[in-house]
Amino acid sequence: MFELSNREFWTVVHGLVLGTIFLLLFGGGLAGLWSLRAGLLTTEGVQERMRRLTVGMWAMAATAWATVITGTWIVYPWYRAELSVVGDEDFAGCAGAILPNATCSPRDFLKSDVTGDTASWHNFGMEWKEHIAWAAPFLVTAVAFIVTYYGPRIIKRPWLRTATIVMLVGGFGAAVIGGLYGAFLNKIAPIA
Amino acid sequence: MDETNARPGVIVDAPELDPLRLEDRVDGPAAAVMMSAGIGIFVLGLFTVLSEASVAIHDFLGDLEFGRGVGPLAGKTLLASAGFLASWVVLGMTMRHKEVDLRRWFWIAFALGAIGAVLMFPPVFQAFTVE
Numbered sequence: 424m425f426e427l428s429n430r431e432f433w434t435v436v437h438g439l440v441l442g443t444i445f446l447l448l449f450g451g452g453l454a455g456l457w458s459l460r461a462g463l464l465t466t467e468g469v470q471e472r473m474r475r476l477t478v479g480m481w482a483m484a485a486t487a488w489a490t491v492i493t494g495t496w497i498v499y500p501w502y503r504a505e506l507s508v509v510g511d512e513d514f515a516g517c518a519g520a521i522l523p524n525a526t527c528s529p530r531d532f533l534k535s536d537v538t539g540d541t542a543s544w545h546n547f548g549m550e551w552k553e554h555i556a557w558a559a560p561f562l563v564t565a566v567a568f569i570v571t572y573y574g575p576r577i578i579k580r581p582w583l584r585t586a587t588i589v590m591l592v593g594g595f596g597a598a599v600i601g602g603l604y605g606a607f608l609n610k611i612a613p614i615a
Numbered sequence: 616m617d618e619t620n621a622r623p624g625v626i627v628d629a630p631e632l633d634p635l636r637l638e639d640r641v642d643g644p645a646a647a648v649m650m651s652a653g654i655g656i657f658v659l660g661l662f663t664v665l666s667e668a669s670v671a672i673h674d675f676l677g678d679l680e681f682g683r684g685v686g687p688l689a690g691k692t693l694l695a696s697a698g699f700l701a702s703w704v705v706l707g708m709t710m711r712h713k714e715v716d717l718r719r720w721f722w723i724a725f726a727l728g729a730i731g732a733v734l735m736f737p738p739v740f741q742a743f744t745v746e
């Protein structure tokens with residue numbers, strides 16, 4: 424019951440669990456930063472908001488790092504394994520496959536075009552996702568530090584608040600590209 | 616919201632903060648972390664292109680996978696992370712007590728990050744691919 428293979432487990436942890444936590448934290452973080460405006464909050468409200476925002480931003484940064492590290496160092500090697508080479512034939516192991524299997528990794532499967540025009544999912548989708556997603560932990564860690572360093576003082580600095588939101592949204596955008604392509608790729612060429 | 620004379624265009628009044636008696640903070644540490652994020656993204660973009668343009672660099676980046684099967688992505692992301700962390704430490708130490716023009720640092724960091732992001736876009740870095 425509810426059995427998952429080791430690969431399925433880590434794919435779920437990387438994409439579904441960590442990805443969902445990141446998205447939820449982004450919503451709260453953006454709302455928190457957005458409301459840090461002069462005249463909107465009481466003194467007590469500012470103090471309560473800053474504690475929650477600081478913890479949330481560091482949790483978001485930790486989640487971003489955990490997501491890219493598990494993705495790159497655990498899940499990605501299963502995706503990119505070269506399994507289908509036989510002699511001079513790069514994708515011989517994928518002949519007749521309808522999904523990736525023991526002789527045809529997800530990357531082999533996509534690049535082989537054995538079920539249609541799938542190579543662009545790797546050549547564009549995976550190639551973009553695997554790189555751009557790493558912008559997220561850099562940007563969100565910077566945001567977490569700024570929120571911690573300035574604390575409530577951000578309220579007196581509207582320009583800094585806007586710049587911080589730009590960085591947070593940039594990190595979120597990078598994660599969205601990674602997450603969306605990851606979901607599509609795992610649908611078309613699942614790691615199993 | 617009235618701007619103070621201390622930093623025209625940057626600081627606004629927020630009476631709700633007065634009871635907290637917060638001392639102002641210099642912008643050096645924030646500029647440092649902004650720049651570090653830009654450097655991290657730029658380094659990743661740079662090595663993404665270099666990995667396509669040079670077989671030797673591609674192989675070097677792949678050697679940093681420590682037998683995990685990650686390929687050159689291992690080296691690219693390790694070096695980018697090292698660039699982010701190392702620059703944060705160095706800039707953070709040197710700028711921790713300095714007042715700086717935060718807008719200027721932000722836009723430089725933004726430009727670095729934007730260039731890095733463009734270099735990571737597949738049609739861009741794949742244009743440099745050598746066989």
